[in-house]
Amino acid sequence: MTGKIEAILIAGPTASGKSRLAVELAERHGGVVVNADSLQVYDGLEILTARPSEADLGRVPHRLYGHVDPRTDYSAGAFLRDAEKVLEDLRRQGRLPIFCGGTGLYFKALLGLLDRMPEVPSEIREKWRARLAEEGPEPLHGELAAIDPETAARLSPRDGQRIVRALEVSEAGGASLSRLQGGGGEALIDPEQARMIVLTPDRAELRQRIAERFDVMLEAGALDEVRAFETAYRGAVATAGKAIGLAELSSYLKGNMGYEEACERAVTRTRQYAKRQETWFRHQFDRRWLRLSPEAAISKVAEL
Structure with a gap:
C-alpha cells in the first residue's frame, strides 16, 4: 500500500x-x-x-x-x-x-x-409513531410533502416507517431531511x-x-x-x-x-x-x- x-x-x-x-x-x-x-x-x-x-x-x-x-x-x-x-x-x-x-x-x-443527523428526543418519536398508528401513512405523507417535497417524492405514501423518520428528523433538527442530507457534514x-x-x-x-x-x-x-x-x-x-x-x-x-x-x-x-x-x-x-x-x-x- x-x-x-x-x-x-x-x-x-x-x-x-x-x-x-x-x-x-x-x-x-x-x-x-x-x-x-x-x-x-x-x-x-x-x-x-x-x-x-x-x-x-x-x-x-x-x-x-x-x-x-x-x-x-x-x-x-x-x-x-x-x-x-x-x-x-x-x-x-x-x-x-x-x-x-x-x-x-x-x-x-x-x-x-x-449533514450530521440530530438525535430525536423520545417524545418527538413517540408523537409521530402514535400518529402513524392512528392515522396511517398517507396523511403523514401529505404533511411531509408540504414541508419537504423532495423527500416525499422519493417515498411511497404507504412507507410509514420512512415517512415518520423524515418527519421526526425534520422536527428535531429544525430543517427538512433533504436539506440535512445536502452534504454539509464533517468528514470522519x-x-x-x-x-x-x-x-x-x-x-x-x-x-x-x-x-x-x-x-x-x-x-x-x-x-x-x-x-x-x-x-x-x-x-x-x-x-x-x-x-x-x-x-x-x-x-x-x-x-x-x-x-x-x-x-x-x-x-x-x-x-x-x-x-x-x-x-x-x-x-x-x-x-x-x-x-x-x-x-x-x-x-x-x-x-x-
Whole structure:
C-alpha cells in the first residue's frame, strides 16, 4: 500500500464478496473490519443478514456488528456517532479501519457528504409513531410533502416507517431531511487519504450467488433463527423487521405460504435489492471510487 492511507472503504451489492475482501485486507494490513451495513448492526439476525462467519470473526477483529436491539431504529446519524468512537479507538491503537457494507448513506456520512443527523428526543418519536398508528401513512405523507417535497417524492405514501423518520428528523433538527442530507457534514475520513472500492460483479453471476447463498442460509439454520427472533423480539417493527427473508420465512412457519414460494420470494427480493444498490452506487459514488469485479479485487489485495 503506497502513501499514507487512513482507511479502506469497501462497498457493493449484497452477495458480491465484500466481507471476503475486507478480511483479506485486514489480515494483510493488520486492520479491523468495521460494519457499514444497516441490517448487520442488529442482534438476532446473523444468518439472514449474512453477517461475517465465526471463521472470519476469528481471523481478524470486527466492529459494529449485532450491537443494536432490533426493536429500535438505527439511522445514518446513529451509525456516524458509533463510527466516530470506533475510529478514535482504532487510531489510538494504530489499526487500519476497513469499512465494509452495502449501505451507501453510511459511506456518504463517513466522507462528510451528509449533514450530521440530530438525535430525536423520545417524545418527538413517540408523537409521530402514535400518529402513524392512528392515522396511517398517507396523511403523514401529505404533511411531509408540504414541508419537504423532495423527500416525499422519493417515498411511497404507504412507507410509514420512512415517512415518520423524515418527519421526526425534520422536527428535531429544525430543517427538512433533504436539506440535512445536502452534504454539509464533517468528514470522519478524508477521501484523499482513503482507498475506496466498489465491487461490480457480473449481473448473471450475482443472481446465481444470491440464490446459492440463500440455500446456504437455510442449511445454516435460517428457519430456526426466524423462530428465535420472533420469540425474543416480538413486535420488532424497526429497520430490522425489513431483513429480506424474515417476512417470507415467517409466513411459511405460520402456514400462510408454501416453503418453495417463500424461498423464491426471498431470493427475488434480494436480487431486486442488489439491483437497486448497484444503481445507487453508480449514480452516487464519484470517480474516486475504484470499481472492480470481486475477482479482480481479490487478486489486487497485495496492491491495495
